[in-house]
Amino acid sequence: MSAVDRRLELVAGPFRASWRAALGWSIAFVLMIVGTVAFWPAFRGSDVLQQGLGQMPAALLQAFGLEDFTSPAGYLKGGLYDVVIPLMFAAAGVMFASSATAGEEDAGRLELWLAQPVTRSAVLAGRIVAVLGWLGVVALVTLVSQLVSDAAFGLEIADARIVATVGLCTLLGGLYAAVAVAVAGLVGRPGLVLSTGLGLALVGYLVAALFPLSDVLAPWALISPWDWALGGEPLSEPTEPVRYVALAASTVALLAVGVVAFARRDVRSA
């Protein structure tokens, strides 16, 4: 038995505990993606739809990512990657993180591990790795189901654009998981962790979707992580590396806040 076994167990335990949630999320992502892409053949080059959309206010189309619904990139953006998929990644990240940290603490189940010869930081770090691991698994499932559905239903888009977009959505989910970890580190109350994480995800979406519609607010859209992730139109344009860096760096910073705060406070009892 070595220090490596010890660290591995602190990851493996919470990882095993979340497989049902991960399976549920994976199924949801697959259904969402296949269900949406399956209708592509019906929308491809549809004049009726294009005319219908043309009658709607441009601002509304922009807010819902529907400007170009009849091109492959526009269809995927409007149907999946403007709202639904990033929101699902954010929700999955927050929920994985909350249940592995504050949820377990609130239920009094963290104490068993914190009474072992490991530091609090190591216990929380193990849980963070498990959460990010499951997010990675869900991301892989999402990526594969997107690529396979695209091929199956004749939606032609470069694989690199899909990889980048799913990657950015995953990083966005990771960032909101890190928000959850930070709040869990500070207070350890699952209700507060969930509402803060999901609330900030929603606010982030609204800022990225609505601010660009106002001349005054438009420059401020970049305060939203959604803008960092998807503001560069990753389905149609190559993504600037700075977007990955911004998402990853703020995730690391938030995780550090969680770990440091958790090491300093009282652990709640059952």
Next chain:
Amino acid sequence: MNTAIDSIGQLRETTTVPEAAIRISGLVKDYGRVRAVAGIDLEVRRGEVFGFLGPNGAGKTTTIRCLLDLLRPTAGRIEVLGLDPRRDGAAMRARLAYVPGELRLPERGTVDQLIASIGRVRGGFDRGRRDELAERLDVDLGRRLRELSSGNRRKVALLLAFLADVELLVLDEPTNGLDPLMQHEFLALVREARARGTTVFLSSHVLSEVQRAADRVAVLRAGQLVALGAVDAFRGRARQRVEAWFAGEPPAAELDGLPGLESRTLDGRRFSALVCGPIQPLLEVLGRHPVVSLVVEEPDLEETFLDLYAGTP
């Protein structure tokens, strides 16, 4: 009065132990405005079984969670096995095992899987010892954790604690929910641990349990120590509730004349009282008359140590 139970003020001067397993000085813990622990000074010697007595809500669990570094004291100093729980928490916990009072186990997996998992974190368990303990504590290793009753969960926690090869066992109300047979087995395990040189810090709200296992006892009330001394010193001090049923008319006059009885009640053929002090005079009276049934039991801790508690808020 037995000199072993001194006031806490005197105690501080007299018991400076060089080899302390636990040393607590001036421990204060507030939860917001509520003071759960209000300045505790305590030393537990290496190799002893130390009873930490107090009614529910006295601050026992809070003190213990401070020892484990699950809580951060508001004031005061703690040393466990010569280490500072805050600074050297992991190293300290490698040398102790803990059974929490309010025990929650993971929802998934079996008992065996949990033991293996904790074993990996603790650096390995002896399988032979695991099987032996499982048999003695009547733990089914194949059972699913979520199906365990609270008594069975406690047995799993005890198994984990006694399985770890440690210098100190910190047990918070360890026999809660255990049947008498298992309580007996638990006391045997405590005695064996002590024989191996393990220090045992045992919290309880039941005096008799601590009396059977401990060398020394501290009594806590409302966050403060109200007594500390050798366990034998408490024996003559504790109240006992006695209930006797007479075959015929009870000897009312004789019972009335007995010293050291409180709350005397004579109800038909039934006599009950709280015995404070030697029980012998009462037994002599009972012996001279036909008694059908006799029950001697321990009242709750507040009643047991009424005189200890009288002076504290």
